[in-house]
Amino acid sequence: MRPSSASGGPGATGGSWPSVGGGGTIAVETDAMVQASHRLGLAQEAIAGVAGRTAACVSALAASERRNRAEAALALLRRADRQAATAAAGLRTAAIRYGTVEHAVLDGQRGIAAGLAALTGGTLRILMPVIGLGGTVIVAAGVVDLVAVLVVVRTVQRTAETGRIAPQADPVLLRALALVLASLDDGVRGALLMERAEDLVTNDPAGPFGTEQVGTLLAGLLLHPAGGPLSVVPTTRRAVSSPRSLTALADRLPDGHERAGQVRIERYAGEDGPRWIVYIAGTVTFARDSGDEPFDLASDVLGVAHRTSDSERAVLEAMRAAGIGADEPVLLVGHSQGALNAVRVAQDGGYLVGGVVQFGGPTGQVALPASVPVLAVEHDEDLVPVLGGTAASGAEGLRRVVVRRSLPDGGFGVVTSEATAAFPAHDLGAYRRTIAAAEAAGDERVVAFTGSIGPFLDGRQGTSTRWRARRVSPEPGRTADGGSVRRPNR
Amino acid sequence: MLPDLPSTSDADALELATLERLVREVPVPSPDLPGWQSLTAREYAAAVHELADLLGTVAAALAAARAAA
Secondary structure: OOOOOOOOOOOOOOOOOOEEEOOOOOOOOOHHHHHHHHHHHHHHHHHHHHHHHHHHHHHHOOOOHHHHHHHHHHHHHHHHHHHHHHHHHHHHHHHHHHHHHHHHHHHHHHHHHHHHHHHHHHHHHHHHHHHHHHHHHHHHHHHHHHHHHHHHHHHHHHHHHHOOOOHHHOHHHHHHHHHHHHHHHHHHHHHOOOOOHHHHHOOOOOOOOOHHHHHHHHHHHHOOOOOOOEEEEEEEEEEEEOOOOHHHHHHOOOOOOOOOOOEEEEEEOOOOOOEEEEEEOOOOEOOOOOOOOOOEHHHHHHHHOOOOOHHHHHHHHHHHHHOOOOOOEEEEEEEOHHHHHHHHHHHHOOOEEEEEEEEOOOOOOOOOOOOOOEEEEEEOOOOHHHHHOOOOOHHHHHHOEEEEEOOHHHHOOOOOOHHHOOOHHHOHHHHHHHHHHHHHHOOHHHHHHHHHOHHHHOOOEEEEEEEEEEEOOOOOOOOOOOOOOOOOOO | OOOOOOOOOOHHHHHHHHHHHHHHOOOOOOOOOOOOOOHHHHHHHHHHHHHHHHHHHHHHHHHHHHHOO
């Protein structure tokens, strides 16, 4: 059933066409179906055009043998028109159904992984009285070694295929990592003999020992402390026209390294009051000691852990300072950590969120209300989206439209930003190209999503303001880029 | 064998010739569905072949209409 790679609705082979899924992660490649459907649609349009012109011609012909034959041709043309339309629609339906089946397969994978984790944890627990703590540690280390060997074997295989050592961009290992992350809590519960049957079929990041608790613990122990005072100031303001496409939204995402700041807020006056678009940058620094930079690794981990991060607070402060009212529609757009912040703001921010567009965010596990349309763009070779674990499943997961793409050569060989050189599939430029291809393909789910956020994409005039956020501490601190002098505000 | 092209004085025949050309130029997609060897792929290939045959019949019918009086 599976051709070569992946997706939940329309899919992507060879990397030139993205695939679109009804939600979460998807494993069937249906892009060929969607492309064929698209081409059949083009043929049908051409046939319909000729049929219309033929009908006009026939009506102008005098009753004669010629007219009779032309009428026969017209009838056949109309039949061809219907046939092309039916075949195109059938392919689209098949693509969607394959995607649904793939969701079921992925849910099965998650259940198996959770069961294995719980079984491993439970076995270790049961063995402990027999072989003692030392023996249990040795057995546990053996399990870890076995996993490590499997990773090495897979990496060698992949290297032989691609000529490049890049396990961080191997879709198989990334999928396995997502399953492991989503199953850690099952392993711990298994060891405590607390695992229930329903835990195997549902993934609850907020549950006992779930990714949220683990993330909170890690951030607290290892990373820059969060929760201190922030400075969030406007840096530039200018007139703009609102974007007209999803690609234009990607184009406007700020680079957090720029002095203008990590957040961009656009205001557009409307008949019913203002509309807003908030663009949020990704992680600026992965340094453990991130200094005054709130868009750091600690915010990544806290965001996944569903704890308020400094970068999320910075976004909310910028939105408040910009004057966004609680009842004024907001479209949230983010890349990487910005995507996570966008989802968390939509989830908890108290704003009237009219949509979320996200690129490469660890957000699949978060289910937003049905009233918030969500489109996520993810690359199979991108490590970041899997860091939240496996995606939400069921109706909640299927609400999330996912544009997936497998990049040729894992995205390597294409110029990226310096920060994403080792993770080219996470580069914003790569995501921009993917969403542009998805829009060009005309997939109906992308078109429908675009329609759902249509009022934000009407090209009207407004203003754009950039906001720079940084941590404030009483004593001079190091800046996130390693300097000893704090970056001046602008 | 197709009928000869019409004389420029027969406007209807010229239009029918144009329609015939347009039908022949309809961009019928490839019947191949790369990567798929399923019932879907076979049904798709059959539909495309049938569509191509149908358009061929349409073109022939238009040519016959053009040749008719």
